[in-house]
Amino acid sequence: MDTDPSSSGNWRFAQCFGDKGEVEDITEADIISTVEFDSTGNYLATGDKGGRVVLFERNESKKGCEYKFYTEFQSHEPEFDYLKSLEIEEKINKIKWCKRMNQAHFLLSTNDKTIKLWKVFEKSLRVVSESNLHDGQRALPPPSAQQHLRLPRMAHQDNIIAAVPRKVYSNAHAYHIHSISVNSDQETYISADDLRINLWNLNISDQSFNIVDIKPANMEELTEVITATEFHPTQCNLFMYSSSKSNIKLADMRDSALCDRHAKLFEEEEDPSNRTFFSEIISSISDVKFSHDGRYILSRDYLSLKIWDINMDTRPVKTIPIHDHLRGKLCDLYENDCIFDKFECVWGGDDKHVLTGSYHNYFRIYDADTLNDVVLQADKSAFKAKKIGGPLPGNKPGAKNGRPGGGLRDAMQMETLDFNKKILHASWHPRENTIAIAATNNLFLYSAA
Template sequence: MDAGPGPGSLSTTSLNGSEQLDWHFLQCFGERTPGEEIQDADIISAIEFDASGQHLATGDRGGRVVLFERVAIQNTLPAMDQRAPRLRHAPCEFRYMTEFQSHEPEFDYLKSFEIEEKINKVRWVNHPSQSRMILSTNDKTIKLWKVFEKKVVSLADYNRKDAPGTPSHSQQTWSIPAGGNASPTRLGPLPDQKAQLSLGGPKVSKHQLKFPTVTGTEVVLAARCKKKYANAHTYHVNSIALCSDQATFITADDLRINLWDLEISDQAFNVVDMKPPNMEELTEVITVADFHPIECHTFAFATSKGAIRLADLRASALADSACKSFEEPEQPNAQRSFFTELLASMSDLKFSRCGRHMLARDFMGLKLWDVRMEAAPVATFPIHEHLKHKLGDLYENDCIFDKFDCCFSGNGSHVATGTYSNCFRVISRGDAGAAAPASDIALEASRDPQRKRFLQTPSKTPNRFGLSRGSSVKKPAANGSAGADGQSSFALQQNHDFNAKLLHMAWHPESNLIAAAASNSLYMYAAR
């Protein structure tokens, strides 16, 4: 396995590497067949590796949490699908562990609206015991789940002859506890009982009774809700972030961020409150928040205006006035439009493993920030620049509000994010002063991720918004890398399917392995 560096080992040089990764399909869970109808409840809405990379959790719109565990390839089941080419010398594979229903649909009678069971976020809690601890949330309620191993004993040789192996009321006999005054309980036959017992068949004496025997013991995984953190958010919860001390966590909604103790479910501390005295004065909302991976007193949150605020709880218990504000300066001649603020809204925010860099995703692309430099991002990676002429269509079908995840590789040298047509981009950062990334590869969530699809774009005709679509098809660059105009061949060749979108993905913390969720399917890719 390609082990990544430990926390704090990431340096500037790790971001300057030009390593070219060769990605291959590893495995798939829940792959769709052509023409298969997808249930909305089965669509994956959250995905997360644990800190060790041994386990993977996904949440879906039906309120379920599904767990997977890493296994060595030689230990995988022989029934695993072998049709697709598999990565040679792949470090591992994942297999299904268990699933449980985390949230159910609810109805708020005071405000008269339904609360969906959709899982917005899942986060692993590092616990010293063998139990797996998971935080999950829908729009209103956060729950702490414990997944543990439980022994299930199978019994046989019951006394009922008509239903072997099935207990019944006729098996219950009475026992009088010590003291003489207490009421009898149904524990077993009396020691001196001489009466005949009826066991659903012919009458038998006490000498003919026999104890059931254990025929087998099976270890199964069970899930139990340990804590329920509710009634602390007025608006929809969009983020959960664990502190590095693994004892506290933050949850964020549109206007507030609350700090919780894992062991206390009925009390939370409000650390950010952006609600103005008059709601008409509201100019921005919180879209995502994340804790620093090392410093337990530092967290960051992003807003709908494209700003990132870095707060330090040592400076103030109420971190409304952030210690640092990261916002890209507006160009002097930049033209503002109806879509400007919609495009600037941050959908995801991630710290690098060492905590020195932050990766933020808005609709148009990725921005890499150094936490010590507030003036401008270290690098900007365009993802949807080629869709600027389709903003009217994107707004009409609500795609402009899609929230794409982003992620760092374990050593911080690569970043990845999703896009349309069930594709995602893996970008390697070159020199800090370079105008373009060292490599930019577009991969499709399929069994052949390197497949290229050259589709003829429609002729140049104005649409209902008066915008025109391009008609020329340019020759792509090799491996999906950037072309002469700085855009990737993926951007130039794809006639995007906006109904097929890859919103959620996660990078393994130790290996070059990516888990990507396309609709109800979970695809795993590994690179060597």
């Protein structure tokens, strides 16, 4: 486990977007709440707590994988539910790209209640360059004779990038939407809240089908909630959803219209002797992802990552401890609510590596076979490393007193961890070793040779 961290590839800091000021000065609305590469990796989207979506485009003029600002638009506004006297905040919970079929981009974005399908496209801006009253430069006197009349002429002035909401899917969820996933057929998608999963057709915004409903008849008997959901990458009839009871259910839409009866249940039996007051909270799964080939499932709970083989539901093939050093601090983490943080997990484009975040802006990349890991920090230290031109701290090979260099891995165990800095959201380029990390209000990009 603690072998030379550089063996997982020499990761280097590539870029950072956003205001690099102190954490205390950050506006809540600027905090990034989701990040997502499109299927080509040429475009990257982020959503923030202020309801904005920012798109980045690959900068072809640069060597390596670098990005430049493409466009920004306001996706959601704050709303008020008069029936329930509830404020609905504008924070973007998830963004999912649809596969590109023409010159335009289509992407889904959602806040707690409303999902929108955005069309983003280049538009030619044309203006009247010549008319009876104007020749494009100056005003003209009104024409005095019929032969002086001329048709207005339009001229191309500029290309702008426009974002238009093509569909708005609303009023289908009683609870907060936390997941959306586009089907491989590119015609349907699912959205999930704590108790229900709905199936939508991308072209129909006024109706959806409820395919999973775990709401008990009596809410007093509620024992679990849905925490994440995702469609299978190639089989359009399969999807999975995870729960707060530390299990993952695989459902087949061919089986029945209501998929409450799962096809498979991935669950590891807990040792009753290890049970504590916090067991249920820390075993709740915060994120699940299919590998790109659909063969494996990656899940993240508070303390660990697990890799499941889709053909073996009795136990995971790999369990990777992430937060073992926090086991003794669970009381403090419960007091400051950090124990409820929902860390995401990500597969590498080649399905050979997995990535997840931690506190103090640390994140870890693991080799899925050997479990060799790299610990990196999305922080100002990355800028310094780039200026010097060397590898990132914590990536340095070599031994000290005969032991492999620990670098940032040792620093992760320190008492001085800042729990306000956390890497919850990340995305991995589908074809290259480039990752996008959301660190509070900054977007960090790292690349490996």
